[in-house]
Amino acid sequence: MIWAGYLTVGMIFVYCWNLVSETTIWMFVWDAHNQAVDLGERMVPPKWDYMSKLWWPIWDTLNIATLGTVLALIMAVPVAFFAARNTTPSTVILRPIALFIIVASRSINSLIWALMLVTILGPGVFAGIIAIGLRSIGFCAKLLYEAIEEIDEQQVEAIRATGASGPQILVYGVVPQILPAFAGISVFRWDINIRESTVLGLVGAGGIGLQLNASITNLAWTQVSLILLVIIATVVLSEWVSAKVRHAII
Amino acid sequence: MLRLQNLKKQYKTGDLALKGVDLEVPDGQIMALIGPSGAGKSTLIRCINRLVEPTGGKVFLNELELSNLGAGALRRARRRMGMIFQEYALVERLSVMENVLSGRLGYVGFWRSYLRKYPQSDVDEAFRLLGRVGLDHMVDKRADELSGGQRQRVGICRALAQDPELLLVDEPTASLDPKTSRQIMRLICELCKERKLSAIINIHDVMLAQMFAERIVGLKLGEIVYDGPPDGLTSDVLTEIYGEEDWEATIRKVDEDENGESEGEADGHLAPILDRDRMAGAT
Amino acid sequence: MTGIAYTPGRRWKKPPLITSPLLRWSLGLGIAVYLALALGTTEIDWGRVAEGIPRGLRFITGFFPPDFVTRWDEIFQGISESLWMTVISTVVGIALSIPIGLGAARNLAPRPVYYFCRAVLAVSRSFQEIIIAIFCVKLFGFGPFAGFVTLSFATIGFYGKLLAEDIEDMDPVQAEAVRATGAGWFQWLNYAVQPQVLPRMIGLGLYRLDINFRESAVVGIVGAGGIGATLNTAFDRYEFESAAAILLIIIAIVMAVEYTSSFVRKWVQ
Numbered sequence: 084m085i086w087a088g089y090l091t092v093g094m095i096f097v098y099c100w101n102l103v104s105e106t107t108i109w110m111f112v113w114d115a116h117n118q119a120v121d122l123g124e125r126m127v128p129p130k131w132d133y134m135s136k137l138w139w140p141i142w143d144t145l146n147i148a149t150l151g152t153v154l155a156l157i158m159a160v161p162v163a164f165f166a167a168r169n170t171t172p173s174t175v176i177l178r179p180i181a182l183f184i185i186v187a188s189r190s191i192n193s194l195i196w197a198l199m200l201v202t203i204l205g206p207g208v209f210a211g212i213i214a215i216g217l218r219s220i221g222f223c224a225k226l227l228y229e230a231i232e233e234i235d236e237q238q239v240e241a242i243r244a245t246g247a248s249g250p251q252i253l254v255y256g257v258v259p260q261i262l263p264a265f266a267g268i269s270v271f272r273w274d275i276n277i278r279e280s281t282v283l284g285l286v287g288a289g290g291i292g293l294q295l296n297a298s299i300t301n302l303a304w305t306q307v308s309l310i311l312l313v314i315i316a317t318v319v320l321s322e323w324v325s326a327k328v329r330h331a332i333i
Numbered sequence: 334m335l336r337l338q339n340l341k342k343q344y345k346t347g348d349l350a351l352k353g354v355d356l357e358v359p360d361g362q363i364m365a366l367i368g369p370s371g372a373g374k375s376t377l378i379r380c381i382n383r384l385v386e387p388t389g390g391k392v393f394l395n396e397l398e399l400s401n402l403g404a405g406a407l408r409r410a411r412r413r414m415g416m417i418f419q420e421y422a423l424v425e426r427l428s429v430m431e432n433v434l435s436g437r438l439g440y441v442g443f444w445r446s447y448l449r450k451y452p453q454s455d456v457d458e459a460f461r462l463l464g465r466v467g468l469d470h471m472v473d474k475r476a477d478e479l480s481g482g483q484r485q486r487v488g489i490c491r492a493l494a495q496d497p498e499l500l501l502v503d504e505p506t507a508s509l510d511p512k513t514s515r516q517i518m519r520l521i522c523e524l525c526k527e528r529k530l531s532a533i534i535n536i537h538d539v540m541l542a543q544m545f546a547e548r549i550v551g552l553k554l555g556e557i558v559y560d561g562p563p564d565g566l567t568s569d570v571l572t573e574i575y576g577e578e579d580w581e582a583t584i585r586k587v588d589e590d591e592n593g594e595s596e597g598e599a600d601g602h603l604a605p606i607l608d609r610d611r612m613a614g615a616t
Numbered sequence: 617m618t619g620i621a622y623t624p625g626r627r628w629k630k631p632p633l634i635t636s637p638l639l640r641w642s643l644g645l646g647i648a649v650y651l652a653l654a655l656g657t658t659e660i661d662w663g664r665v666a667e668g669i670p671r672g673l674r675f676i677t678g679f680f681p682p683d684f685v686t687r688w689d690e691i692f693q694g695i696s697e698s699l700w701m702t703v704i705s706t707v708v709g710i711a712l713s714i715p716i717g718l719g720a721a722r723n724l725a726p727r728p729v730y731y732f733c734r735a736v737l738a739v740s741r742s743f744q745e746i747i748i749a750i751f752c753v754k755l756f757g758f759g760p761f762a763g764f765v766t767l768s769f770a771t772i773g774f775y776g777k778l779l780a781e782d783i784e785d786m787d788p789v790q791a792e793a794v795r796a797t798g799a800g801w802f803q804w805l806n807y808a809v810q811p812q813v814l815p816r817m818i819g820l821g822l823y824r825l826d827i828n829f830r831e832s833a834v835v836g837i838v839g840a841g842g843i844g845a846t847l848n849t850a851f852d853r854y855e856f857e858s859a860a861a862i863l864l865i866i867i868a869i870v871m872a873v874e875y876t877s878s879f880v881r882k883w884v885q
């Protein structure tokens with residue numbers, strides 16, 4: 084049984100490999116190590132004084148991630164309540180719609196969202212914020228609705244038994260139970276969004292990716308290496324912040 | 334007065350949990366509902382406040398028919414019925430005070446409750462109730478920091494904060510140790526007497542039921558098989574409700590317990606609470 | 617009234633979440649200032665946005681109905697390229713991440729190997745796939761081979777880290793029991809380590825397959841093969857009906873992969 088599994092995977096693999104190798108120019112591949120050495124040489128040392136031109140893009144990147152996350156959370160909350168089996172107002176219409184929103188938002192990478200939004204709204208930070216927001220709705224709503232489905236129904240029932248209205252039941256019975264999950268999800272997604280917003284500029288949606296794109300096009304490799312260092316630093320910093328915040332919440 | 338008429342419940346799974354129950358609970362009566370697990374005790378009290386929708390029959394609370402009320406009227410009716418749960422069912426991440434005040438949700442509007450701006454009279458009542466059960470020193474503790482007995486007292490306060498005329502109590506002692514169980518049962522019964530509430534108390538512990546209730550109803554497979562005073566629970570009746578078993582020991586033990594009760598309890602936890610309440614009542 | 621009893625008129629306010637008022641206020645103020653600055657410095661060209669609304673509407677109407685036919689050849693080519701890339705990069709990525717994951721497990725590997733493997737994982741996880749893709753295209757030329765290398769590298773970062781953590785968390789008693797029988801290192805891996813981590817690893821592998829497919833749709837934007845290039849062209853030419861078709865296909869495949877993998881995961885466990 085297990086061997087049959089391995090065999091199937093192996094056969095699919097070999098088939099796919101043949102298809103890829105047909106479209107590959109192997110000469111380039113064999114030459115790749117020379118290219119890599121060459122590129123490496125051209126990238127050091129990083130051009131440190133370019134840093135002064137990067138502060139503003141860094142600020143933009145941070146804003147794209149943060150505002151995008153806030154936007155996503157605002158939209159994800161109702162979607163999650165519509166998607167959770169135990170809080171949805173209608174299983175037949177609203178729940179499938181909410182689930183579709185979640186799948187659609189999650190299937191499409193933020194870069195593709197950005198690509199679309201840049202064509203529609205024009206290039207800039209605004210498109211980036213919306214792209215991050217749209218991409219994150221699905222992620223946040225999915226985790227949130229799973230948390231809602233896992234709540235202790237007894238506590239909700241107890242509130243219902245007091246004669247509370249629908250909104251009161253939500254606020255007293257459901258919300259306190261999912262608040263920790265909500266906080267965790269927000270921070271977690273914010274951390275991911277910092278990473279994602281560093282590259283949105285490649286398609287024109289603002290942030291440090293714009294400088295990266297421009298430097299690559301101009302073959303300004305010393306600027307590229309500086310930007311990569313800045314990206315690593317930002318990512319490490321945001322990971323540290325989110326770990327701290329998550330620790331403080333729990 | 335509460336009246337059930339031919340109350341039926343069939344779950345979607347096909348289980349026939351109640352097979353046409355007729356029952357009348359006069360004002361101020363404390364009734365214990367006993368029966369083996371799966372008899373339909375929880376289903377019965379949940380059908381009264383319609384946490385579970387009955388599939389047949391009628392429920393009247395003071396001539397108001399509950400079984401066909403619309404959503405708004407049902408909420409107003411639920412305010413009149415306090416419910417106490419086996420697992421306490423406190424909202425664990427809210428404070429003791431918030432849990433007690435949540436008993437007032439049926440009376441205050443959304444924003445008031447959301448912003449925790451309850452009328453001072455509600456807050457007064459909540460403090461009074463918490464004082465009565467001996468928890469007024471931990472109003473801002475989170476509910477999940479309390480012990481089982483303390484949680485159940487908060488649950489009692491929440492139910493009473495509703496200013497109900499009927500208490501629906503579902504296995505209040507099933508998660509508590511024997512001593513705390515008695516204290517909680519005594520507290521519930523005393524509060525019912527003070528406030529002239531009627532109560533339906535689901536309980537699987539026959540001894541406790543006999544000790545505290547004025548009337549006992551035995552339920553078996555969704556049907557009432559006994560309805561009478563506590564001392565009518567003979568070994569035959571218990572066999573009828575629970576099946577074959579040696580019941581003599583249970584019955585005798587209850588008698589002994591009742592004799593030894595008054596001395597044993599003097600140093601119990603509840604004594605100072607009762608004193609305190611007497612003082613409050615005396616002023 | 618004896619003080620022990622309740623006092624009418626005693627006030628109650630919900631205690632604030634953050635008890636120190638100084639911290640509470642400065643936190644609130646900080647957030648307000650940040651939001652004001654962030655929103656203030658975000659340049660939004662409302663004229664351009666207004667201009668974009670009809671275009672956005674056209675894009676939405678592009679979904680009713682989407683146009684699968686006109687660009688079918690390119691779409692088919694792109695999707696199948698994405699699919700191969702996904703499969704081989706998942707397999708190769710996982711195969712490579714097993715030695716690296718073993719090397720990055722503190723309880724298995726000697727120190728120098730441990731630090732080296734951890735460094736590889738850190739680099740792989742710090743950069744977005746798209747940045748790696750840019751470099752791969754520079755090194756290997758345009759086409760799916762660059763995408764394949766990118767996704768494999770990203771898979772190593774994801775899978776190797778989780779594998780290392782799983783091995784570090786595994787039950788030492790069970791592992792010791794096998795070692796006590798005098799088994800060699802490879803036997804030990806095979807009998808003690810593998811059964812403990814394998815079921816979860818199969819689940820994660822399927823999860824990574826899903827991620828790799830989604831990522832394969834973007835690496836094409838920088839020329840590393842797959843459906844991304846087709847999508848990019850569709851947007852550039854304002855062919856919203858074709859773009860809608862591509863998006864729907866991506867969504868459908870992601871759903872199918874997700875559904876299959878949840879099914880397989882249940883079956884494995």
Ligand SMILES: Nc1ncnc2c1ncn2[C@@H]1O[C@H](COP(=O)(O)OP(=O)(O)O)[C@@H](O)[C@H]1O
Binds near residue numbers: 344368370
């Ligand atoms: N939510 C439910 N869905 C289906 N059947 C249920 C449900 N709750 C209870 N039942 C069934 O109804 C019967 C009575 O249950 P219950 O009222 O909980 O009994 P008790 O409280 O006396 O132990 C049992 O046979 C039980 O299996």
Ligand SMILES: [Mg+2]
Binds near residue numbers: 374375376504
């Ligand atoms: Mg029960």
